[in-house]
Amino acid sequence: MTARPATPDLLDADAAGTDGNAPEEDAPETGPLRRCAVTRERLPKEEMIRFVIGPDRSVVPDLAARLPGRGIWLSARGDVIETACTRGIFAKAARGPVTVPPDLRSGLQAALLRRFVDHLGLARRAGQAVAGFVKAREYLASGRAALVVQARDGSAEERQRFLGGWSGPVVTPLDGARLGAVFGREHAVHVAVAAGRLAETLRREAGRLAGLNMAAPDMVTLDMATPGAGLPAGGKGPGDAGQRSGRDQDRRRRTNSPPGAAGRNDVQGTGG
Numbered sequence: 396m397t398a399r400p401a402t403p404d405l406l407d408a409d410a411a412g413t414d415g416n417a418p419e420e421d422a423p424e425t426g427p428l429r430r431c432a433v434t435r436e437r438l439p440k441e442e443m444i445r446f447v448i449g450p451d452r453s454v455v456p457d458l459a460a461r462l463p464g465r466g467i468w469l470s471a472r473g474d475v476i477e478t479a480c481t482r483g484i485f486a487k488a489a490r491g492p493v494t495v496p497p498d499l500r501s502g503l504q505a506a507l508l509r510r511f512v513d514h515l516g517l518a519r520r521a522g523q524a525v526a527g528f529v530k531a532r533e534y535l536a537s538g539r540a541a542l543v544v545q546a547r548d549g550s551a552e553e554r555q556r557f558l559g560g561w562s563g564p565v566v567t568p569l570d571g572a573r574l575g576a577v578f579g580r581e582h583a584v585h586v587a588v589a590a591g592r593l594a595e596t597l598r599r600e601a602g603r604l605a606g607l608n609m610a611a612p613d614m615v616t617l618d619m620a621t622p623g624a625g626l627p628a629g630g631k632g633p634g635d636a637g638q639r640s641g642r643d644q645d646r647r648r649r650t651n652s653p654p655g656a657a658g659r660n661d662v663q664g665t666g667g
Contacts, residue, residue, distance in 0.1 A: 543563065
C-alpha cells in the first residue's frame, strides 16, 4: 500500500482539538483520570495504557505507569492503538518525530499476558489462589473468592457447571496448559482468587487484554456479569476463532511526524 503523509485531515477532529488543528493541552498526570490522546475521553488510568518517548525517540509502553517522562495515555482498546499507530498520534502528542515499534499491539498483548501470569503466580504463592474444581469451588461456596479465572479452551459445559450461581467476575486470558503451569500442573481449568489487591490487579489486567483484543479477539474474554456469556454459540472460546487481523501479522516499521512539521514523514497505511 502506498504510504500516506501525516497531514491534519487524517486526524480525527476530537484528537486534534475543537478546531481540528490545535490539540488540547493535556492535564498534569495527577488524580485518578487521564485523557486518551486519540478519543480525548477522560478515563480511570487503570483502564488505559501509558507510553513514554525513549532517548532514541522510540515509543515505549509503560504498563506499570512508573517510567519518568511525560506520559501519552491511550484507552486499552485495539482500535485506539491502531489509530495512534497509523495517524501520527504519538508524534503529535510528543511534538516531534517518533518511531513506533512495528509490532506494538502484539507486543502489548504479550506483555500484559506476562503481567497476568506473574500476578497470578504471586497470588498462588501468597495462598490467595487455588486451582482445581473442588478447591476452587470451595472458595466460591465460602464467599472467599473475588475472581474466577478459567481456561479459555476448557469445556463450556464444565465451566458453566463449576460457576453455578456465581455472579462475580470471570476472566479467561489463558489456555489450560498455561493456567496449569502457574500451579505446577499440566492442565487447569478452574482457579479462584481471594479478595484483595491481587484479585483486583488480575481483573484489571484481564480487562486491558480484553480491550486490546476487541478488534481481533483471539486470546481473551472478560465477562463481568453473567458467567459463560462471553462464549460464542457452540461453547468455543475466542482462541478458536482462528484468524488474526492482518494488520497484526504484517506490520512494517513506521515513523510518525506531527502534522505540519517541516519535512513531514510519510506514515504507512493500515492495509485493511
